[in-house]
Amino acid sequence: MALDRKDLAILAELTTNARASHTELANKVGLSSTALARRQKALEDDGYIQAYQAALDLAQFGLTTTVLVRIALESQSDEALKAFEAEVVKCPSVVRCFLMSGTDDYILIVLARDIQDFERIHRTELSRLPRVARVQSSFALREVVNRAVPTVVFGEAKR
Amino acid sequence: MALDRKDLAILAELTTNARASHTELANKVGLSSTALARRQKALEDDGYIQAYQAALDLAQFGLTTTVLVRIALESQSDEALKAFEAEVVKCPSVVRCFLMSGTDDYILIVLARDIQDFERIHRTELSRLPRVARVQSSFALREVVNRAVPTVVFGEAKR
DNA sequence: CCAGGATGCGCGTCGGTGTGCCCAAGGAGA
DNA sequence: TCTCCTTGGGCACACCGACGCGCATCCTGG
Known part of the structure; x- marks a missing residue:
């Protein structure tokens, strides 16, 4: 399925x-509400739109410190990776975790209130x-x- | 302003x-629609909710490759930082960019279709x-x- | 020329939203 | 201890808008 510029405009606006x-939406995109409803439903059904979610202001919760954590494991065995990953998903302060190529095994992004709070999280x-x-x-x-979305996504207009 | 567990439940549901x-929402949280509307509006007005946005499935757009890019500048002068940052915000494939402490000056997160596509982005x-x-x-x-949100945010129930 | 897909218009129904009012609980002060 | 006041909740109602449908139209490709 190919997306034309109107689909991209819809997605850009919905983000x-x-x-x-x-x-x-119909006014902004230049469609009637009927045509727009059809397109939006198609975008949802085809999986382009995963969900609609509220974006919280994390600074309002005091989470103003972002920390990148590089982690190397003792072993790269499948068992070690599984054990590590099973635990890292439980860490409440971790928002992202990548298994990486290169020297570091994992890279985490951690949110903390401040440096003292990160010390607590580290511990x-x-x-x-x-x-x-x-x-x-x-x-x-x-x-x-x-x-959230690279601007390159909205740049490709086709039809 | 302090948030009680119902506010957190509202936020958790809205995310x-x-x-x-x-x-x-009122049914899920255990409130009347009136009380819920008041709370939700307060959460928006107080800035806890920044926006409502659609989450796109980037894999559906072919963006399946995430790359972490570490960049060191020739100079850490204010002028060099400003020049670099003015350009990096224009890169369409960059979704995040942090000015870092430590040896690396910047860390970028780049989304690409595949490794060949990253070569193009690099170039x-x-x-x-x-x-x-x-x-x-x-x-x-x-x-x-x-x-999007660390689970620690929803964990603190107060009132 | 025809057929299929997409669009736009109009309409009716349904549901959400916002308001006003009353009630309950808790705290402060006399 | 009694009372007043504030804060938050629930109920009922009315209005307004969104949503989805059917149908006519247009454009494109075969």
């Missing part, structure tokens, strides 16, 4: 206003992860770009 | 179903960034955790 009504969450050989943390001083 | 109606987007001394890329083999 900003997920609660926009059919009429509202209560990270240091309890199994099979860990080395943990290296880097603090993000500033977030320069934060996009 | 899943941003288009849920007042009645629908057309990354290599054109100004003041760059060193670029080091690591491929994510798998995404173990991907949360």
